[in-house]
Amino acid sequence: MAEISVKEKMAIERTKMPEQDALERSRNFKEVNLGLPLEWAVREAQRCLACKKRPCVDGCPVNVHIPEFLAKLADGDVAGAAQILRVDNALPATTGRVCPQEYQCEGQCLRGKKGQSVAIGWLERFVADWAAQNLAPDKAPAAQTGFRVAVIGSGPGGLTAAGELARAGHKVRVFEALHDTGGVLRYGIPEFRLPKRIVDQEVQNLRELGVEIETDVIVGRTLTLSEIREEYDAVFVANGAGLPMFLHVPGENLKGVYSANEYLTRANLMGAWMDDPCGTPIARGKRVVVFGGGNVAMDSVRTAKRLGADAAIIAYRRGKDEMPARKEEVKHAEEEGIEFHLLVAPLEILGDEKGWVRAVKLQKMELGEPDASGRRRPVAVEGSEFELACDVAVVALGTTANPLLTAAEPDLKLDKWGNILADENQSTSIPGVFAGGDIVRGGATVILAMGDGKCAAQSISEFLKGKTPKAPEKAA
């Protein structure tokens, strides 16, 4: 197609994302963002200036070849764009939706310096969705190495590693503790932000590649890491950070008080929102208060709204600018009528005579001097306590490492938070055992977990070079 001049590129305004109407979507679980039409996507891609320094690529944790895939898309060659994307990013349909782009690729985009960045995330999503519809998934490579690799956990870290290892010709088996795959992608992030068909499709692609997935295996309980090591030539551990943090204020064990993990698991993994009579129940509050300001808090409060709450309220210790949630989620939440109580800290959860939550007691905060993280530290305002009525409260403070797996492995070195220590190749203190994702980083992001999974897969192939497989593949 004809060259577009820089001037012409600069004149194109950033595309809008078609969305479900805010009022309507606040009562259903369908995806908020509807996706770009092809013409809009191509036009948006044409805004990219193909900068020499490629700041966007530096902003992406896995260094997606952004200008290259955008150039193909700008030419209308979606298949070409998809091919470039898939080299760096195993789950682009997911990252395009959930990456905090404003801090990563788009945060560095040159066009964002004077105006609005290229909508890299939306374009990544567009290309990935198109590819899922139009391109056949990879098949297992003909040449198999005979090595067997175990992957523990089927979150984004484990799924990415499994795919890369299978493409390298290893026989891969994924062990997952829950009854379904996807980790946080399935039990945490709600349908309206990441439709579960995307996780299903990715898992299906892995199966096509010959990856075996065994659910209901809790490593550390059903099998130990040591037992797995006896049978497999290498192991990648990506069991996430699945231990919820609580506030440790009085009243936290009242009925109607949930950790975000429990609340979202009931809603997402167990399908409590589907009105299935035999399904798992959830307290559908009329007034729901959620503590926290991250993605987990936004997901919880927006779920509460969709479950029918008249008032779904965020209570956060700092100000709106300090919220760690993706900016798009905060914007969507505001549009959906989520109420924000900023600069408040919980003192107590108050119950009725039957042991149900009836209100939360909050204290106002002021922003003081910046702390070590550079964010201004909230300081309590004396005498500012007040009560906020609610019938459900959700604690969304974040998660830490779950010791179920690691407690059984004294040789596996951990840091003081219980995370597994891994080097830049994702190797742990046990030879042949690699680890990545949230269990190494603490609560992090999808793309970082995927990056670790990819890196670990390469390290594992490297580690296996010159070795003999433990159990030569039995003829099936």
Place this chain on the structure above:
Amino acid sequence: MFKVISNEEIAPQLHRMVIEAPRIAKARKPGQFAIVRLKPGAERIPLTIADDDPEAGTITLIIQAVGYSTKEIVATQPGEFIQNIAGPLGKPTDIEVWGKVVCVGGGAGTAVLFPLAKGLAQAGNELTTIIGGRSEKYVILFDELSAFSKQTIATTEDGSLGEKGFVTGPLKRLLDDPATKPDAVYAVGPVPMMRAVSDMTRPYGVKTIVSLNPIMIDGTGMCGGCRVTVGGKVQFACVDGPEFDGHDVDYAELAARQNAYQELDEHGCRLDAALA
């Protein structure tokens, strides 16, 4: 998918099911449980692993059909499948050699008690077992428990079998007689029973261990839904328990939390009234 090998009704609404689950059969120790999900869309519910046969690759569950999920599970016929069974979960029982031990089981709790009692007996403890039920047909596993107990006592509320009354009757006698005073008591059953037993043994200073049964989802420490307060500290029953020192448990909180989903509708209405 986990194949049901056999399914027999051993008391009204109480089923013993043997199920193929080779990995769990191999790993399981007394005191541990599994999370069972019958089919897509069904709830995940915790059930104690009553017994295992690692050779045959099977586990035994003893299930009281009290509500939706348990009724559906016990309706599964031999040859049919259970979609998901994950385990073994929870800390295994700390099988200590105490000397004289009294094991107290109430209702379906007797099923949870059975593997503990067996483990304690195998370790060389001298067991007196007290099991209670509403009437004769609800007293379960009497013969099985008698096989390794020095003495087995049944109590029924209507006197149709054994002693009329509650399990605490014979327990009090055993505590009061220096010749039979136990070195430890294990109690598993409905919350009011575990509470009554703990209250009774406290003044005697007899170590009392109970197995708690809060509502659970994952059973791996991920959701925190199973939290209980023990000795003023919040514990997750699925990973820190399910067994705890009976003298330290906040039973009122446990009982309240267990009933949460029965009371849901009422709860919403009360808030309306409060805000009106």
